[in-house]
Amino acid sequence: MPELPEVETIVRDLRPELVGRTILSTRLTHDDVLRGVTRRRLLAGLRGRRIRALTRRAKHAVFDLGGHYFVVQPGMTGSLLVQKDLTADERHYAVVQAKLDDGRVLIYHDVRRLGTLLLLNQAEWDAYDAGLGPEPLDPQFTPERLRERLRGTRQAIKKALMDQRVIAGVGNIYANEALFIAGIDPSKEARAVTPEASGRLHTALQDILQAAIESKGTTVRDYRTGTGQPGQFQFELLVYEREGEPCRRCGTTLAGTHAIDARITVFCHRCQR
DNA sequence: ACGAGGTCCTGCGAGC
DNA sequence: TGCTCGCAGGACCTCG
Incomplete structure (x- = not known):
């Protein structure tokens, strides 16, 4: 179950693969992982966007898309992968498939779908971030x-x-x-x-x-x-x-x-x- | 402001 | 074999 160390690991692994890449098109197979965002707005918000940065906050992976943020909280069984091809199992549980400009696919894979996806503008992200407690590994966390x-x-x-x-x-x-x-x-x-x-x-x-x-x-x-x-x-x-x-x-x-x-x-x- | 309990979701393993 | 059922749980909700 992804907590801080797991999400940190995912983000560190994927950062060199994803930063600078552009999302060409996106497929979303289930709407029940969306929180506060409609299918239409999520897909429009991802399409054509370049990934400026990938960071972690709390248990969330945060994609900076320039002007807004795609926030993935893997919940119990969620994972993020970047692949050229998907196995049958991966295809079945891939809630999000985002085609990248290098020919690979960014997948959000979640068997139980207790994870959630958010798309927030700068003000919404700031408010969301402010509601979370301090990062335990931050030097300011005394x-x-x-x-x-x-x-x-x-x-x-x-x-x-x-x-x-x-x-x-x-x-x-x-x-x-x-x-x-x-x-x-x-x-x-x-x-x-x-x-x-x-x-x-x-x-x-x-x-x-x-x-x-x-x-x-x-x-x-x-x-x-x-x-x-x-x-x-x-x-x-x-x-x-x-x-x-x-x-x-x-x-x-x-x-x-x-x-x-x-x-x-x-x-x-x-x-x- | 607290605790208790329900909800979401699916795979797995126990029991019959 | 094939079914039902309880359990796993992070976040969020309602109720008392």
């Missing part, structure tokens, strides 16, 4: 900034971490991992996290996200890098997908619960307080 963001909410710390308005780009996998590394009980109220623990969490978040980027992301099922390869970070996970297995730090059997926001939370009763 431990103090994290503590400020957490102080205001009584929500469970894990839910707060996954709230894109609080911090951008963190989803279920890295929230579980960072809380384990920082030794914080995922159900603890965010505002009750001590400054010391918050400092550990800041370090853990930056370390885990950076390490996951270096391993090209975590592939549980569907996620692929921009070159179609699985990521490698799934082999380094400490708690996620390890419910019932021994804690790597103390050997206690890791617990699993759905009590927080109906998502699987895996943690160590002994190491996380």
